[in-house]
Amino acid sequence: MPEHSNPELPDLPYDYDALEPFLDEQVLTWHHDTHHNGYVNGLESAEETLAENRDAGDFGSSGGAMRNVTHNGSGHYLHTHFWENMSPNGGGEPSGDLADRIEEDFGSFEGWKGEFKAAAGAAGGWALTVYDPVANQLRNVVVDKHDQGALWGSHPVIALDVWEHSYYYDYGPDRGSFIEGFLDHIDWDYCEQQYQRSVEHFE
Numbered sequence: 001m002p003e004h005s006n007p008e009l010p011d012l013p014y015d016y017d018a019l020e021p022f023l024d025e026q027v028l029t030w031h032h033d034t035h036h037n038g039y040v041n042g043l044e045s046a047e048e049t050l051a052e053n054r055d056a057g058d059f060g061s062s063g064g065a066m067r068n069v070t071h072n073g074s075g076h077y078l079h080t081h082f083w084e085n086m087s088p089n090g091g092g093e094p095s096g097d098l099a100d101r102i103e104e105d106f107g108s109f110e111g112w113k114g115e116f117k118a119a120a121g122a123a124g125g126w127a128l129t130v131y132d133p134v135a136n137q138l139r140n141v142v143v144d145k146h147d148q149g150a151l152w153g154s155h156p157v158i159a160l161d162v163w164e165h166s167y168y169y170d171y172g173p174d175r176g177s178f179i180e181g182f183l184d185h186i187d188w189d190y191c192e193q194q195y196q197r198s199v200e201h202f203e
């Protein structure tokens with residue numbers, strides 16, 4: 001059987017207080033060290049359960065473990081992307097190929113932004129801009145929890161966590177201000193890299 005690496009909690013790409021006043025140092029500490037780490041641990045535990053069940057030939061708990069892989073794995077992957085696609089020096093508008101593609105697929109940057117904000121307002125988990133390789137286009141998608149509403153085969157380019165633990169400490173129920181703050185901190189260079197990876201992978 002092939003060997004698989006255990007999931008690991010990645011370090012933040014900046015200091016815990018680097019996004020203040022958009023996000024408080026305490027929020028990032030809780031969110032990264034507790035919430036994100038919980039998904040890493042949940043994924044590892046579910047993988048261990050599946051491996052033990054295969055060895056024992058007893059699959060009674062495998063259905064639940066597979067659900068836990070999907071839930072925790074998606075939580076881990078999306079949180080990793082979330083940290084990376086923000087920067088203390090972010091914001092503004094994209095440039096290069098990603099800017100051209102947004103213009104092509106959404107009509108304008110403002111068209112993308114308005115639709116993305118609508119996704120973020122409607123989601124019970126995540127607002128994503130993804131590359132859809134089947135249709136060969138960018139799409140905004142509304143994802144509940146971490147994995148409900150995802151589009152098969154698509155690759156995230158931009159990811160915003162709108163679970164309440166992401167913003168209630170700083171914004172209370174004012175999700176709109178949190179969304180605006182995120183737009184002012186998007187690391188467009190990182191998102192450009194994710195877009196290029198997606199297109200190159202599926203060409």
